[in-house]
Amino acid sequence: MAKVRTQFRCSSCGATAPKWVGQCPGCAEWSTLVEEVDVPAASTPAVLRPGRRPQPIAEVDPSEFTARPTGIDELDRVLGGGLVPGSVTLLGGEPGIGKSTLLLQVAAEVAAAGGKVLYVSGEESPQQIRLRAERLGALHPELYLAAETVLPQVVGAIDEVVPDLVIVDSIQTLVHPDLSSAPGSVAQVRDCSNRLVQEAKARGCAVVLVGHVTKDGGLAGPRVLEHAVDTVLSFEGDRHHALRFLRVVKHRFGSTQELGLFQMEERGLTSVPDPSGLFLADRRSGIPGSIVVPIIEGNRPLLVELQVLTALSSLPSPRRSATGLDGGRLSVLLAVLEKRVGIPTCHADVYALVVGGVRANEPGADLALGLATVSSIVGIPLPNDLVACGEVGLGGELRQVGHTSRRLSEAARLGFKRAIVPFSAPEPPDGIEAIRVGTLADAVARLDIAEPGQAPRTGLPQHGSR
Numbered sequence: 001m002a003k004v005r006t007q008f009r010c011s012s013c014g015a016t017a018p019k020w021v022g023q024c025p026g027c028a029e030w031s032t033l034v035e036e037v038d039v040p041a042a043s044t045p046a047v048l049r050p051g052r053r054p055q056p057i058a059e060v061d062p063s064e065f066t067a068r069p070t071g072i073d074e075l076d077r078v079l080g081g082g083l084v085p086g087s088v089t090l091l092g093g094e095p096g097i098g099k100s101t102l103l104l105q106v107a108a109e110v111a112a113a114g115g116k117v118l119y120v121s122g123e124e125s126p127q128q129i130r131l132r133a134e135r136l137g138a139l140h141p142e143l144y145l146a147a148e149t150v151l152p153q154v155v156g157a158i159d160e161v162v163p164d165l166v167i168v169d170s171i172q173t174l175v176h177p178d179l180s181s182a183p184g185s186v187a188q189v190r191d192c193s194n195r196l197v198q199e200a201k202a203r204g205c206a207v208v209l210v211g212h213v214t215k216d217g218g219l220a221g222p223r224v225l226e227h228a229v230d231t232v233l234s235f236e237g238d239r240h241h242a243l244r245f246l247r248v249v250k251h252r253f254g255s256t257q258e259l260g261l262f263q264m265e266e267r268g269l270t271s272v273p274d275p276s277g278l279f280l281a282d283r284r285s286g287i288p289g290s291i292v293v294p295i296i297e298g299n300r301p302l303l304v305e306l307q308v309l310t311a312l313s314s315l316p317s318p319r320r321s322a323t324g325l326d327g328g329r330l331s332v333l334l335a336v337l338e339k340r341v342g343i344p345t346c347h348a349d350v351y352a353l354v355v356g357g358v359r360a361n362e363p364g365a366d367l368a369l370g371l372a373t374v375s376s377i378v379g380i381p382l383p384n385d386l387v388a389c390g391e392v393g394l395g396g397e398l399r400q401v402g403h404t405s406r407r408l409s410e411a412a413r414l415g416f417k418r419a420i421v422p423f424s425a426p427e428p429p430d431g432i433e434a435i436r437v438g439t440l441a442d443a444v445a446r447l448d449i450a451e452p453g454q455a456p457r458t459g460l461p462q463h464g465s466r
């Protein structure tokens, strides 16, 4: 058999070179050359095979794209029903977040429902996976394991098992032996994923690829991986918290608005049906700087606790820290408090966080953040039965945010009695009284936590004096 030749192509201008060089000979860009198999022009047929004839859109049979439930409720919710046969899904996430755990549980559920599953692992031995499967209660006769990293062997295993679902953990460990590039390199990841996409389409089996993410949150390997697959899911969460979020980054078969919530426990991941209840379970009343804000994550309203702690700073430029919140928004709000509400913030260290490892990076949390900051500065707790929902403009004026009704319904469901909202907000649901205000200064005045227009009586140095 003739030896396969490879060449290096610039991912920017397309120029080729026989060897890897740091700078592209064509466009002079750095580090853009990627290895690929050199296919001689003669081996590609000059005339393409006749394709399928165009057909009226209404005559296309959609049934081949029917999603099959995986049996893991939160995953099925995110996927809009389940995995589509012949589709390729990429599950990205940081190491240790729970990707292998989730997929082993998916594999077990699919096998238990009568599907055949092949779990290919290049990261762990079959013994390790078996031990984990025992813990997860995932031992099933229709679940096959292959500890493989070489692409043709993986395809061979697919031939042998003829599975309905193939899980590849992870795409970065696979190697195409024709390429000299290292596993996980752009060339390897691109070629291996393209081949698996072809296999999935040709056989009609669903394929799930695990992809590691880099420190800055992007998927390691080329972005082309995201283009090649049908669905990109991102598994996120704070490793110190049990909560995990499953988000949809791209989905060819449905909405990208869904959010799945899991909790990592002793025996694997469990679905979280009532996240708001979970986030608020350990909340304590009477603490200055604490407030509950209804946010929208994906399509779901969630109630989260926001906490702010302020302290007189000993530094020329005070410390500002935002966890789960946007640092830029916090700075803007502090400036608005200073200029429009008359609350001095420029000498305060300010620490703001969302409890439970949740993110509330949305304008709807502005009002709550502003009120919590004032509450901390003056040392007066906000009412315990209150939620706040609204965007704050640079003039200190309040604006309504999307889905206010749904946010307030969630607050009512969890027993909150009052909501401080902009004038334009819709009628609140039964059980909740709306406190309508026009500006952040009005909001501060209505809640009687400080006189707007003047510095709070207690001033900054006397925290917690009340």
Ligand code: TYD
Pocket (backbone or CB within 6 Å): 093, 094, 095, 096, 097, 098, 099, 100, 101, 102, 132, 135, 136, 264, 265, 266, 267, 268, 269
């Ligand atoms: P893992 O699925 O190996 O993460 P990934 O594949 O994304 O790298 O999960 C790793 C963590 O999950 C590990 O630190 C232990 C924890 N874990 C549990 O808490 N309970 C369990 O039942 C399992 C299997 C893992």
Ligand code: MG
Pocket (backbone or CB within 6 Å): 099, 100, 101, 123, 169
């Ligand atoms: Mg893993």
